[in-house]
Amino acid sequence: MDQRSVEQSQQAYYLKTLGIVQYVPRDSVAVVHEPAVEFDQPAVETTVDRQSVDVAARINLNFDAPAANKKAVRSDSSDPSVRPTVVASTPTVEIAAAQVEVKFALWQPSAEVLVCSAVEGALADADEMQLLTNILNALGCEIKFLPQMELVEWPPYPNAEGDESEVREFLSTLLQAKLNNRPVKFVLLMGDAAADWLLSPQQRTEQASQSHLSLSAETTALLVPSLKSMIDNGQHKASAWQVLKSISLAPASS
Numbered sequence: 001m002d003q004r005s006v007e008q009s010q011q012a013y014y015l016k017t018l019g020i021v022q023y024v025p026r027d028s029v030a031v032v033h034e035p036a037v038e039f040d041q042p043a044v045e046t047t048v049d050r051q052s053v054d055v056a057a058r059i060n061l062n063f064d065a066p067a068a069n070k071k072a073v074r075s076d077s078s079d080p081s082v083r084p085t086v087v088a089s090t091p092t093v094e095i096a097a098a099q100v101e102v103k104f105a106l107w108q109p110s111a112e113v114l115v116c117s118a119v120e121g122a123l124a125d126a127d128e129m130q131l132l133t134n135i136l137n138a139l140g141c142e143i144k145f146l147p148q149m150e151l152v153e154w155p156p157y158p159n160a161e162g163d164e165s166e167v168r169e170f171l172s173t174l175l176q177a178k179l180n181n182r183p184v185k186f187v188l189l190m191g192d193a194a195a196d197w198l199l200s201p202q203q204r205t206e207q208a209s210q211s212h213l214s215l216s217a218e219t220t221a222l223l224v225p226s227l228k229s230m231i232d233n234g235q236h237k238a239s240a241w242q243v244l245k246s247i248s249l250a251p252a253s254s
Contacts, residue, residue, distance in 0.1 A: 099155060100167045102197055106150040106178075107132070109141050110252040112185045114178070117227060118193035119151075128227040135240070140249040171197050183218050186247060191226030211243045222247070 103119035115132065117124065124132070129146055136143060152174060154160070154167045162170065175198055179187075189195045196204065199221070203213050213221040224243050225236040 100162065100164055101154065102167065102171070102193070103151060103153040104171075104194060104198075106152060107146050108182070108184070109136050109143050109147055110249060111182070112249050113139075113141070113188060114184045114186070115188045115190065116175075116194050116198060117190040118197070119153075120191075120193065120226075120228070123149075123151075124227060127231055131227055131231060135244065136249070139244060139247060140251060142251040168197060172200065179216065179219055185219065186249075187215060187219060187221045189221055189223050191229070193226075195221075195223050 105117045105119050105124060107115040109115070113136070115136075117132075133143060133146055136146075152171070154162070154170060156170070175187075189198060199213070203215075203221075206213055211223045213223070215221050222243055224240040225233075230237040230240055
């Protein structure tokens with residue numbers, strides 16, 4: 001047996017002893033590549049982990065962030081400036097700060113009649129005051145000029161607070177005090193606002209069906225359109241006369 005045959009025989013014996021006689025080439029390749037796979041696998045896993053951390057950092061999940069940073073994030077979430085309750089509270093303050101504002105002009109041209117007219121914007125102008133003078137003279141007052149006007153308003157002084165019910169109580173109490181102090185036969189309520197604010201709920205219900213309302217045993221309220229509406233619309237002047245034509249007043253000088 002030559003030297004080459006001896007070497008091949010020994011090689012075959014060794015491979016047979018290892019159990020890989022029939023698959024030498026394939027097993028050899030596997031042996032060579034298996035370590036490569038084992039080394040490559042951790043590299044892939046490391047890359048995935050690094051990518052996960054990078055993505056987490058970009059979306060601020062604070063993976064492995066210091067405790068101080070996490071605490072800061074929690075404190076930011078409690079910042080009052082971003083709470084919806086802060087924004088929602090603003091309209092409530094504005095509504096609470098709203099004030100009821102009403103004004104009434106009062107004249108008493110004689111001992112028998114008191115005139116109450118709502119002030120809507122400006123006080124009565126010269127035309128409106130002349131119309132009122134003519135109406136009172138038609139009823140028998142016989143005056144040349146209106147007496148001094150008295151202005152009643154809410155709020156009665158700066159920063160006075162009160163809801164609608166309190167304003168109504170204030171106005172009704174003031175009117176009743178005037179009538180108790182100086183009783184009159186008629187109270188001339190001019191305009192819807194005067195009737196709405198100065199009459200009681202029961203009286204306002206009765207107002208819908210009649211224009212003469214009893215305020216007391218001595219006093220009757222007469223409901224007529226406002227001076228401005230009578231100037232703007234002749235029909236309102238005619239309807240006012242239908243209410244007033246049945247009464248007669250003594251001259252103011254008597």
